[in-house]
Amino acid sequence: MKYGSNLGYALEIINLTLNSGEKIGIVGRTGAGKSSLVKVLFRLTHENTSGSILIDGQDISKFGVGYYRPQLGMIPQESSMFSGSIRRNLDPLNQFNVEEISGQQQLFGLCRVIVRKRKIVVLDEATANVDLETDKSIQELIRKEFSNCTVLTIAHRLETIMNSDRIIVMDKGAIAEIGTPQELLAKNGMFAQLVKTSDFGQ
Numbered sequence: 001m002k003y004g005s006n007l008g009y010a011l012e013i014i015n016l017t018l019n020s021g022e023k024i025g026i027v028g029r030t031g032a033g034k035s036s037l038v039k040v041l042f043r044l045t046h047e048n049t050s051g052s053i054l055i056d057g058q059d060i061s062k063f064g065v066g067y068y069r070p071q072l073g074m075i076p077q078e079s080s081m082f083s084g085s086i087r088r089n090l091d092p093l094n095q096f097n098v099e100e101i102s103g104q105q106q107l108f109g110l111c112r113v114i115v116r117k118r119k120i121v122v123l124d125e126a127t128a129n130v131d132l133e134t135d136k137s138i139q140e141l142i143r144k145e146f147s148n149c150t151v152l153t154i155a156h157r158l159e160t161i162m163n164s165d166r167i168i169v170m171d172k173g174a175i176a177e178i179g180t181p182q183e184l185l186a187k188n189g190m191f192a193q194l195v196k197t198s199d200f201g202q
């Protein structure tokens with residue numbers, strides 16, 4: 001994947017299979033391609049992109065974006081709100097009753113995705129602006145609410161993704177390492193180095 005025909009590859013030779021319900025942590029320095037990986041999943045870029053993504057065996061390029069994209073949940077770094085009540089913000093189409101809706105504004109983006117019960121959920125540095133304690137509560141909430149969902153968490157802090165089933169280390173647009181946290185620590189490669197220095201290059 002490139003952001004322009006005259007630009008270098010933002011993603012190159014990505015070969016990846018995720019299991020349903022898996023909790024995946026994604027780490028890597030700024031510019032490594034973490035957000036780009038998520039963008040191709042959401043089909044936010046299609047020019048200068050080749051290859052295919054299959055969900056449950058179906059090539060996502062065969063789905064209309066209007067049908068496909070609402071099935072995924074994205075929790076970005078900044079969650080937007082529009083005017084009107086919190087309730088309306090969480091449930092614009094008025095599909096849910098009050099008990100199903102949490103009113104905590106700081107967890108707004110997270111709540112919106114929980115309410116919509118998406119099967120695949122992506123958090124792109126969603127907790128970068130909250131303190132460590134809140135981050136921990138959010139991670140607990142995610143494990144509970146998204147236990148059946150496939151969750152991709154791009155992490156700002158290592159603590160955020162240490163309990164993931166598997167961790168992907170991105171580097172220069174490619175997957176440098178993938179495995180359980182224990183496997184990657186034992187491998188003593190890039191992930192182990194990140195843990196030692198706790199340096200995400202941010």
Ligand SMILES: Nc1ncnc2c1ncn2[C@@H]1O[C@H](COP(=O)(O)OP(=O)(O)O)[C@@H](O)[C@H]1O
Pocket residue numbers: 003009010028029030031032033034035036037170
């Ligand atoms: N909108 C864009 N236009 C041009 N280049 C971009 C754009 N977004 C990202 N890039 C480039 O693509 C590469 C991967 O970036 P990105 O996926 O945002 O990395 P990360 O999320 O790991 O910080 C970087 O070289 C970055 O400069």
Ligand SMILES: [Mg+2]
Pocket residue numbers: 034035036
């Ligand atoms: Mg990013």
